[in-house]
Amino acid sequence: MTRDTLQNWQSVRKEVLSRIHSRQWKPGELIPNEADLAQEFGCARSTVNRALQNLADDGLLDRRRKAGTRVAMHPVRKATMSIPVIRNEIIARGSAYGYDLISSERSTPPPHVAALMGLEPRTDVIHIACLHSADDTPYVVEDRWISSDWVSSDDMVNFAHLSPNEWLVTHVPFTAGDIAFSAISAGAFEAGLLGCELGAALFVIDRTTRNNERTITTVRLIFAPGYRIDTVI
């Protein structure tokens, strides 16, 4: 029998993927060019192009003009995780969402925060601490600094009932950001708010977001013990 024609880019992708997994095309090996594959599969070159580009995006192929397409040596798989609004994350778990404002003030940030935000010394910013809970159990502490440029005094009032997390997402657009994951031991501040023991291991996310090079906000999210992020590769 002759090969069925592959008529869409997903099926071309699947076929190429299976040749990689079966080691018919081994890591580092040059695969046929787009025109040849198009002829073999009985489709247009652009269809093959779409499939191969998709696989290259996923890190399974290395492509270069003139050099051709090769199977990646070390399939650099990338884990991608979405960054949801905390309220939605809690609701998605099937829990009731709760929010408490701990403190809210305008003040001069400590040096490491000022540096992180690229502020000149002695610039006032807004500092907010709050607690998100799931079914009345502490879930995560939000410790946030916001540049004054992006929030009016009126907005400050809102934070009594609406978390800055949520307010910022819907009111201030951002263009870029850094994010870091780490682990810390609970100090008195965290232990008190999260209701855990001093020294407990806590998962932490630090995030800084900017709008065209100007820092909007930097936040540290300190999760209750046992928190984990799950994703797929």
Added chain:
Amino acid sequence: MTRDTLQNWQSVRKEVLSRIHSRQWKPGELIPNEADLAQEFGCARSTVNRALQNLADDGLLDRRRKAGTRVAMHPVRKATMSIPVIRNEIIARGSAYGYDLISSERSTPPPHVAALMGLEPRTDVIHIACLHSADDTPYVVEDRWISSDWVSSDDMVNFAHLSPNEWLVTHVPFTAGDIAFSAISAGAFEAGLLGCELGAALFVIDRTTRNNERTITTVRLIFAPGYRIDTVI
């Protein structure tokens, strides 16, 4: 003056992005359809399509047939991080890489590992513990279980000088996997190997990889105190 024509999908993407960031198109708002945008930008519809699909992939647009394209309410930004071989991660930091095999045996895994790997009870698997170090300082403990199907007895010998992390990447192709990030307190095992205090907060990565539904390996990476993952959104 009249608008310049936007001739490639990247410039269309940029223009659309700037309209989102400038709030000319607000979250939740319906934007013009592809045909209209193509006319406005002076390019083919497929060029607009490519740009909008790319933005939708990044979570900035929601697109549905017939319903049209809307600016995403909560720009679900995704953090993507590549998963390097540990040796390369350490070398990339400019440190000298060191490797020590702690233990290597064939045994019946504890129930939670068997469940994770989808094994029947009492199936023997390979269990390996080893330590990766940077400039002779402990960096991460690798605690790994490997299904016997994928590794011969000869291979076992290799692990004295080559980490299973590295060996697997280059010898066993995988098709899918789960990954999880969390924080734990150092127990005696971890504290001893990493040279840290009992109870120290440690960053942990759990990863399970499969080849066509069959589990290859599951590993827990326990990093020395202070470790953090940095990435960009």
Added chain:
DNA sequence: GAGTGGTCTAGACCACTGG
């Protein structure tokens, strides 16, 4: 210089789904 991937175009048909 020449071979490869990257992209654009115009036109077409289809799949999905809202009203």
Added chain:
DNA sequence: CAGTGGTCTAGACCACTCG
């Protein structure tokens, strides 16, 4: 049902880069 995005095609030109 009709409007929208999803995709395919054939052909074309270009950008890059290896040899």
